[in-house]
Amino acid sequence: MICVSFITDYGLADGFVAACHGVILRTVPTARIIDITHLVPPGDVRRAATVLAQTVGSLPRGVHLAVVDPGVGTARRAVALHAAGGDLVGPDNGLLIAAAERLGGVRAAVTLPVPAGTPATFHGRDVFAPAAAALAGGTELAALGAPLDPATLVRLPAPHTRLRPDGVLEAEVLLVDTFGNVQLSAAGPLLADAGLRPPARARLWAVVPDAGRSGGASGDGTGDGTEAEAEDAGTDPATRVTELAVGVTFASVQPGELVLYVDAAGMAALAVRDGDAARALAVAPADRLAICRVGDAV
């Protein structure tokens, strides 16, 4: 028995996901397919790449099929990758890289040919699922297409993540989950390096990319909290400062309160207990936030 995981932006209202399941099961009737999600927002390669990378570690060894492919039918390559911990199949648009790295890094890669006459709009069914099925059935990667140099694979830009010399941690919003929990691009150890270990208090504010100033920089580190500092900063939302607890889980704070913690993927995250942190903070993926321990110079 072999597992094939499957992530797309196909949605759940059409027959697209089932068609791909069918293609796989016609080739390998004993394959087990684990649907990761098919509700990736249309074309959101970054979200799909992150969800895939954070899920593969919990899955059985096998083949990971990922199709978020706004460039279907263009010159973008279709690829299959081999990593120490499994194989990956999908478009060459950065979708597979983070997961491949979680699985030990890309050791070999091939370009999947698109058979003549293949419809130009459903490579999930016609190119990627057949390749995943072949791998699941035991075909060698090298038999699927021409080898390509892994160094030429398209990569997504790395999210902005840095610990400033003044102790302020800058990070991007990586994911917002079903509950509104906000995962940041900073891993747990970096949070610890910034002194943000529970129990503690922190300040949080938005960072405008490429702007030399931030609202936090106007604080004197001794202010009595959010309100006064927000007033100092005027009405620019990029300068509003929120104070919050650094905790271990949602229940480290009272219902309705905000908490900074290390989530189950090992990343810094923000949650509101019994609430929706993304809505409370009005943040979305790719937004930049700055965080520092209360009392540190900001």
Add this chain to the structure above:
Amino acid sequence: MICVSFITDYGLADGFVAACHGVILRTVPTARIIDITHLVPPGDVRRAATVLAQTVGSLPRGVHLAVVDPGVGTARRAVALHAAGGDLVGPDNGLLIAAAERLGGVRAAVTLPVPAGTPATFHGRDVFAPAAAALAGGTELAALGAPLDPATLVRLPAPHTRLRPDGVLEAEVLLVDTFGNVQLSAAGPLLADAGLRPPARARLWAVVPDAGRSGGASGDGTGDGTEAEAEDAGTDPATRVTELAVGVTFASVQPGELVLYVDAAGMAALAVRDGDAARALAVAPADRLAICRVGDAV
């Protein structure tokens, strides 16, 4: 082959459900996982408990994994239960009890330990799925944790359901389904005890908990219908009376009409043929309704 059913409030947009599938299949590659639903509203233990209880009777004997767990990371216990008809795994917050009773009642229970270093926010992956996988793989319940007295398990409050001496049936809205059908907390036989067998006509009104009066009580039992009685009652929505048919199925009435029937779970329910009863009646789970046969003293 063993079946594991799975119900959560994880949603379908993240990788959480797949991570749990992965954990189970890594332990028991031959397990069959039946997803009941993952669209329980966040933290809605009552809804999940009801859906689970009404579904287990149709499932193969096996393990039932349920994770709606607003208290994750707190002192709430993680438990596994053994019933005559299967095993159940989840948080000790009342989620599993109704299903366990459908499966013959709790015969044994254990507290699941949380391994040191486990992230505090994803016990579905790290505590509950591993326990369900162990049970699916043949591990004895007693090997999973310290025994606990089933009498100490947390229970949800029973819904308000009673047949009044005057023949009026009072019940709560238990579930609203995808179609807007409104399931009540009264089982079919109680409906029959209230004289509400098809074909018949009934009156329905909202009950304000702990209020001594209801709009229905102002009716004289001979009124000519809804409109007049609603006027009698002024503008208090709790006193508006609706008249409806008691039927066998949606098609017992004309399109757009309301019908009271016994649903496929054996419970009293309200539907609008080709319509949405919950919207038409403006009711939601936990609302209390009163119903009586037309002509009976109200």
Add this chain to the structure above:
Amino acid sequence: MICVSFITDYGLADGFVAACHGVILRTVPTARIIDITHLVPPGDVRRAATVLAQTVGSLPRGVHLAVVDPGVGTARRAVALHAAGGDLVGPDNGLLIAAAERLGGVRAAVTLPVPAGTPATFHGRDVFAPAAAALAGGTELAALGAPLDPATLVRLPAPHTRLRPDGVLEAEVLLVDTFGNVQLSAAGPLLADAGLRPPARARLWAVVPDAGRSGGASGDGTGDGTEAEAEDAGTDPATRVTELAVGVTFASVQPGELVLYVDAAGMAALAVRDGDAARALAVAPADRLAICRVGDAV
């Protein structure tokens, strides 16, 4: 191993889908169930029939279970059909016909009996899933019920599709998918017959059923594009003319532009690259559109 595909309008928030899975797996533990979709809008038999027909070709040979059944509990028949390429089970309301034709046409059909005492509202669990399970387990179709004449099966009206003598193609909107792509009722060869092969330009306008005129008829075939013609046509949306490219895939046009192409189901379709064509055109299933090659007499 046998595959059972499954499509309904049950939604994903209740336990209905899982109950049917359970019924099937209790009878045939080794069956593989492929969920096509359960998000068919309530009672939308036409959409379900189309999605099913366009998906079965990608599925393993097996049993196809379809339950979109607004007439549950009425006199509508419950049926099982045998086709050269598989078996189908569902209500006799037209849902199964197009798929059966894709599978070689109905060769035999039976009426499924509804056992006495069966709840009147969940034939998916109580009538259809048991029949699908029986077929999946090897029971002969003839053993499931009384034979019926396939000519008596209920059929959906065929969508309006015709190539007018003047070269204008009239078609209905058949499906709108998750991405907003608009599939028309005209198959690829008919598009070619209308001269609409890439690369080309086309004009598109709405057709009011049974009206003798259309906005396209007011064009002189030499106009400089959409805007002027739309003005000519006044404010009647049925007369607004859109000009668009005929291409091979989304990427045949620039982001935000509209393209007419043959989709992966072999049907004429309209898409906006990186956008939502159904929203851009304000069309919905069953709307009629007319298309002609630019320069042809309209």
